[in-house]
Amino acid sequence: MEIIRKIGRHEVLVESSEPCGIYFEESALEPTSGDAAVILGKKEMLGILASGDDYLPLTCRWELLDRCNFSCPFCYIVGHSFNKIARFSEIKSHLAELIEEGLLFCTLTGGEVTIHPDFKAIYQFLKEHGVVVEVFTNGYSIDDELIELFRSHPPIAVEVSLYSVDNERLGKTYGVRDSQGASRVLENVLRLKRAGINVTCKTFLNTVTSPDIKAIILWCKNNEIEHYSSSEVTQGYDGADLGSYAVKKGNHSAREPKVAVCLPCKTKNYGSAINASFSIYPCPSIMLADCTYDMRQIGVAESLRRMKAFMRRFQDTEIVGSGCGTSGCASCMAYAKPVRNEAGELLHFAQP
Numbered sequence: 001m002e003i004i005r006k007i008g009r010h011e012v013l014v015e016s017s018e019p020c021g022i023y024f025e026e027s028a029l030e031p032t033s034g035d036a037a038v039i040l041g042k043k044e045m046l047g048i049l050a051s052g053d054d055y056l057p058l059t060c061r062w063e064l065l066d067r068c069n070f071s072c073p074f075c076y077i078v079g080h081s082f083n084k085i086a087r088f089s090e091i092k093s094h095l096a097e098l099i100e101e102g103l104l105f106c107t108l109t110g111g112e113v114t115i116h117p118d119f120k121a122i123y124q125f126l127k128e129h130g131v132v133v134e135v136f137t138n139g140y141s142i143d144d145e146l147i148e149l150f151r152s153h154p155p156i157a158v159e160v161s162l163y164s165v166d167n168e169r170l171g172k173t174y175g176v177r178d179s180q181g182a183s184r185v186l187e188n189v190l191r192l193k194r195a196g197i198n199v200t201c202k203t204f205l206n207t208v209t210s211p212d213i214k215a216i217i218l219w220c221k222n223n224e225i226e227h228y229s230s231s232e233v234t235q236g237y238d239g240a241d242l243g244s245y246a247v248k249k250g251n252h253s254a255r256e257p258k259v260a261v262c263l264p265c266k267t268k269n270y271g272s273a274i275n276a277s278f279s280i281y282p283c284p285s286i287m288l289a290d291c292t293y294d295m296r297q298i299g300v301a302e303s304l305r306r307m308k309a310f311m312r313r314f315q316d317t318e319i320v321g322s323g324c325g326t327s328g329c330a331s332c333m334a335y336a337k338p339v340r341n342e343a344g345e346l347l348h349f350a351q352p
């Protein structure tokens with residue numbers, strides 16, 4: 001199915017039967033030698049669409065819900081956040097508006113997306129409106145219907161979080177009430193692969209998963225499935241300190257202190273995140289009420305207007321006393337301390 005979309009100043013054609021079938025008008029591209037088709041990466045596409053000073057919500061990481069059928073002890077959302085599930089019927093018109101505003105790449109995550117009662121409908125709606133979708137899941141509840149949906153409307157990628165290849169450990173340590181839980185997850189990963197879906201596995205490396213990681217990597221290698229891990233531990237959404245789950249890192253040599261600024265990345269041009277209560281904010285790592293807007297309450301256009309105003313106010317402003325975070329996210333407002341006046345108004349950001 002071909003969908004023509006107007007995004008900012010450009011018109012693009014999105015083919016929903018492809019994982020990432022986005023086609024630009026020739027005039028949007030730099031003149032090239034010869035008339036061969038030009039293949040653009042995601043960053044290049046975003047760069048073309050978001051050129052200029054404007055902000056467009058081209059990318060979004062959407063936490064569909066804060067519930068899960070697992071209960072991993074290190075999880076920063078499940079057990080630390082309690083929102084009523086936003087049903088598709090309540091948000092459909094807002095979602096359509098967000099797509100009108102430019103949403104092009106959406107990552108659906110949770111909690112566990114596949115247990116959202118409207119997950120398939122939301123996924124299909126996004127695809128049929130010309131959005132390229134990536135799905136994060138623990139892989140347990142993938143059924144035949146979902147595999148068929150992925151076949152007809154392919155996601156750009158499905159990332160499955162693997163925590164153990166051992167049934168007993170998945171039950172005891174990760175709270176899965178199924179004596180064959182790990183086998184089921186692994187079989188679902190293979191089913192996705194057999195269906196031609198771009199499936200990758202990932203593991204959060206921490207003190208709980210460290211006894212499992214070797215076997216996970218070996219299983220992925222034996223089954224020719226890409227695997228990556230991340231050792232970052234995120235604090236609970238309710239402020240709970242989950243730092244005790246972090247694995248010890250090696251000694252890094254001291255880095256040169258340098259000035260850190262708020263929003264050093266492209267988020268200020270095209271990033272967004274949506275939480276389980278369908279509020280929008282600039283980046284999943286920026287957990288501040290000051291820049292989180294309830295789209296159901298104030299509408300999509302007003303939410304985007306306020307979010308842009310927030311970003312324009314703080315983008316590239318210096319983080320006072322900066323020095324420890326030297327690059328990327330570590331040097332962003334996301335990891336700095338908000339400084340407020342007596343009335344509680346946000347003045348600037350400082351080194352924590």
Ligand code: SF4
Nearest residue numbers: 068070072075111138
């Ligand atoms: S599978 Fe993921 S979302 Fe579910 S409890 Fe574990 S870490 Fe949290």
Ligand code: SF4
Nearest residue numbers: 265283285329332334
């Ligand atoms: S934390 Fe800051 S630098 Fe990192 S992605 Fe988010 S906005 Fe960008």
